[in-house]
Amino acid sequence: MLVIxxxxxxxxxxxxxxxxxxxxxQFIRNSCLRYWMDNKDVKRNDLQKLCSLLGKDANFPWAKxxxxxxxxxxxxxxxxxxxxxxxxxxxxxPGKKAVRPRDDDSRKGTRTKRGYPKFKKFTRFLRxxxxxxxxxxxxxxxxxxxxxxxxxxxxxxxxF
Numbered sequence: 001m002l003v004i005x006x007x008x009x010x011x012x013x014x015x016x017x018x019x020x021x022x023x024x025x026q027f028i029r030n031s032c033l034r035y036w037m038d039n040k041d042v043k044r045n046d047l048q049k050l051c052s053l054l055g056k057d058a059n060f061p062w063a064k065x066x067x068x069x070x071x072x073x074x075x076x077x078x079x080x081x082x083x084x085x086x087x088x089x090x091x092x093x094p095g096k097k098a099v100r101p102r103d104d105d106s107r108k109g110t111r112t113k114r115g116y117p118k119f120k121k122f123t124r125f126l127r128x129x130x131x132x133x134x135x136x137x138x139x140x141x142x143x144x145x146x147x148x149x150x151x152x153x154x155x156x157x158x159x160f
Contacts (some may be wrong), residue, residue, distance in 0.1 A: 031054060065154030070134060137149065
């Protein structure tokens with residue numbers, strides 16, 4: 001599998017479109033997590049069906065703009081976090097200590113759940129792995145010299 005990571009150079013407008021793409025991917029992931037939390041016996045296939053439904057839903061027109069494989073990749077990331085949570089529960093791994101106030105106002109670390117999947121939030125000034133969008137095989141075109149990429153999904157981000 002060939003993985004290409006690069007810093008994109010574009011205009012301010014293009015960066016805004018990229019932010020919308022990332023927000024849409026996070027929306028898909030968070031929707032999958034919410035669906036898993038609200039329903040019983042959810043499988044990976046159910047999350048993939050949810051992606052398809054979100055793309056067709058008139059209430060979320062921006063979800064259709066994102067390439068279908070990118071939507072599925074966001075759902076797969078949600079499924080991986082769910083699987084990691086179940087694996088940690090099976091192995092009885094302790095949760096990470098978090099410093100947060102308890103009822104007695106002490107600041108001692110309290111145990112959290114074993115890697116319970118968290119919703120992703122968008123912070124404009126902090127770029128990290130949680131703020132990526134993953135295109136597998138469609139939705140983009142790479143130039144022959146691999147110096148330029150053109151996104152061809154509904155967002156129309158243009159050439160970087």
